Amino acid sequence: MYITIGKNKIGSKIKWNAYNILMNIICIFCVQNYRKREEMINEVLEYFPKTIREKINDVNIDYIEEIRLRVQQNLSVKIGQELKEINYKITSEEIEEIFENICEKSIYSYTRQIAEGFITIKGGNRVGITGSCVLEDGKIKIINNISSLNFRIAKQIKDVSIPILKDVIDLPNNTIFNTMIVSPPGGGKTTILRDLIRKLSNRNARNWLYS
Numbered sequence: 091m092y093i094t095i096g097k098n099k100i101g102s103k104i105k106w107n108a109y110n111i112l113m114n115i116i117c118i119f120c121v122q123n124y125r126k127r128e129e130m131i132n133e134v135l136e137y138f139p140k141t142i143r144e145k146i147n148d149v150n151i152d153y154i155e156e157i158r159l160r161v162q163q164n165l166s167v168k169i170g171q172e173l174k175e176i177n178y179k180i181t182s183e184e185i186e187e188i189f190e191n192i193c194e195k196s197i198y199s200y201t202r203q204i205a206e207g208f209i210t211i212k213g214g215n216r217v218g219i220t221g222s223c224v225l226e227d228g229k230i231k232i233i234n235n236i237s238s239l240n241f242r243i244a245k246q247i248k249d250v251s252i253p254i255l256k257d258v259i260d261l262p263n264n265t266i267f268n269t270m271i272v273s274p275p276g277g278g279k280t281t282i283l284r285d286l287i288r289k290l291s292n293r294n295a296r297n298w299l300y301s
């Protein structure tokens with residue numbers, strides 16, 4: 091995990107607005123903190139056809155971190171650092187059905203997220219999208235002909251943000267610094283952000299700093 095901390099502060103009005111925004115997105119990042127992991131994964135499985143759900147349930151779902159679906163390729167799940175293939179080939183019709191489910195049968199309303207290459211679904215879980223890109227002015231406008239979907243299951247590691255609290259919280263001014271968290275894919279950016287937001291929202295970050 092590589093963490094870059096920006097110590098430059100901004101105007102008090104903007105700082106206050108940024109802090110309020112941070113508090114308002116707690117429900118998005120922390121909704122899964124009070125659920126069992128199995129419940130979270132079962133919530134993800136609701137997007138899949140029954141046949142695929144049954145295949146995934148044959149493995150230990152408590153430890154699944156990713157579910158990968160590619161057209162005409164075997165279904166695969168990532169458990170820890172191991173990628174396990176399941177002997178079941180995904181069809182384009184199944185990809186299309188799942189894609190429509192995660193878009194709640196309204197692909198148009200998800201156009202902006204699709205153009206970013208991923209969709210955030212219930213519980214803060216993310217679905218990466220691969221397909222044919224339509225460009226407009228050098229930017230991705232939409233992704234068509236979806237060929238693969240990668241479900242990343244959100245996870246919680248309590249207190250993982252404690253070592254960086256002193257670099258994020260500006261105690262003398264009772265606010266937060268501009269902060270950028272940087273790491274390779276899978277390095278834990280979202281995990282540490284969730285824990286950080288939880289501590290800030292519970293107003294107990296100051297206690298952690300002094301403990």
